[in-house]
Amino acid sequence: MPLLQFETTLSLSPEAKTSFADRVTELYTTEMATSAGHVAVVIRERERSELHLGRAVDGPLLFLDADVREGRPFDRKRSFALAVMEHVAETFDVPEENLKVVFTEHPGEAMMGIDRVGGDWSKE
Helix, strand or coil, rough: EEEEEEEEEEEEEEEEHHHHHHHHHHHHHHHCCCEEEECCCEECCCCHHHCCCCCCCCCCCEEEEEEEECCCHHHHHHHHHHHHHHHHHHHHHHHHEEEEEEEECCCCCHHECCCCCCCCCCCC
């Protein structure tokens, strides 16, 4: 039951936000081996003065804070992070130096919807 929260200085149309959320969901389900029904995506546009990264160069910034269920192997998380950053760099012309992904892992029971409480992650 991931919550994928993007903070960015990009200015995106509603259509671009929807398309981006759809693509990120697709990348998450592929790279993290899960289904799409529980993936939540948040996109927040920020002023340049609100986001800072020491290595940043001229151009837009985009950060992803990925709250995910604990247990997935490092390789899956790294693959997802790289896929998202590559997509953003290519699609929105964001310099690679201006991208950042941070994962925060939670026990399954800490992630819930109205119809269910998450369980432990397993390869199946």
